Amino acid sequence: xxxxxxxxxxxxxxxxxxxxxxxxxxxxxxxxxxxxxxxxxxxxxxxxxxxxxxxxxxxxxxxxxxxxxxxxxxxxxxxxxxxxxxxxxxxxxxxxxxxxxxxxxxxxxxxxxxxxxxxxxxxxxxxxxxxxxxxxxxxxxxxxxxxxxxxxxxxxxxxxxxxxxxxxxxxxxxxxxxxxxxxxxxxxxxxxxxxxxxxxxxxxxxxxxxxxxxxxxxxxxxxxxxxxxxxxxxxxxxxxxxxxxxxxxxxxxxxxxxxxxxxxxxxxxxxxxxxxxxxxxxxxxxxxxxxxx
DNA sequence: CGTTCAACCTGGGCGC
DNA sequence: TGCGCCCAGGTTGAAC
Numbered sequence: 001x002x003x004x005x006x007x008x009x010x011x012x013x014x015x016x017x018x019x020x021x022x023x024x025x026x027x028x029x030x031x032x033x034x035x036x037x038x039x040x041x042x043x044x045x046x047x048x049x050x051x052x053x054x055x056x057x058x059x060x061x062x063x064x065x066x067x068x069x070x071x072x073x074x075x076x077x078x079x080x081x082x083x084x085x086x087x088x089x090x091x092x093x094x095x096x097x098x099x100x101x102x103x104x105x106x107x108x109x110x111x112x113x114x115x116x117x118x119x120x121x122x123x124x125x126x127x128x129x130x131x132x133x134x135x136x137x138x139x140x141x142x143x144x145x146x147x148x149x150x151x152x153x154x155x156x157x158x159x160x161x162x163x164x165x166x167x168x169x170x171x172x173x174x175x176x177x178x179x180x181x182x183x184x185x186x187x188x189x190x191x192x193x194x195x196x197x198x199x200x201x202x203x204x205x206x207x208x209x210x211x212x213x214x215x216x217x218x219x220x221x222x223x224x225x226x227x228x229x230x231x232x233x234x235x236x237x238x239x240x241x242x243x244x245x246x247x248x249x250x251x252x253x254x255x256x257x258x259x260x261x262x263x264x265x266x267x268x269x270x271x272x273x274x275x276x277x278x279x280x281x282x283x284x285x286x287x288x289x290x291x292x293x
Numbered sequence: 294c295g296t297t298c299a300a301c302c303t304g305g306g307c308g309c
Numbered sequence: 310t311g312c313g314c315c316c317a318g319g320t321t322g323a324a325c
Contacts, residue, residue, distance in 0.1 A: 006318080081319080082319085083318090084319055086319095169294075170295070186319070189318090235317090239318080257318090
């Protein structure tokens, strides 16, 4: 579920945990993935317990907690990939049985009196496809480095896209989901970006011209930026929420995603749903034209 | 290089 | 009611 805007909203919401100490770690029914730091859950909990949250960052669709070590030891990073249904929560979860990670938080260094910060951080994931990795500096590079993730969607340029996709035979919609090409776009935003760019999602990348790449890059930044300002897209119950369990508001701005058979807001033609690379694609067959170069 | 498929999981919705 | 099927915001690896 969460794409860049949702993950960015999570990260911003986690600002209050920066500086806090991790007093306890539990991994009920979670998937801990192999990484250069490869402890089991027990050892992982032991390595994380007692560290302080130094920073919260986002790379693509990943949440990264930077954990400072005891003096003299190196930093570690907890990398969380929410995948389809994962949520970071500072409040009670929708259901207790789907909580995958519990970080019990204590006050900032040296302060325990009058502690009003968040008492715990939860990773809740109904489907359980999300992943948690503990990484050292090398592992962080392997998990989130430039070999894995392309330029961030909020800053991507036409030159970035053109350099990576110009000669690709893939359909542009499929290519926009490739995190090595551009990091952070998922199924909702790919559809919305291409609608606003007026480009048919089936267009082969190699058929696109400079003007197309300019439009796609500009709309990528605009759509993702607007979605961040509206705190992401919440569709349905027990779906994406902010860390306080509030709903996002960008779903009201969706022009094509999830709107099969409804009239296009621009031309009135029914929105079409097709399948590309095993994923639904929504577009307006009239407003979005096929690039043929 | 690219596409397709299965797999990883849970749960809501729909037709019968 | 119940069953089977399809669907879902993501990613990976194998097969072709």
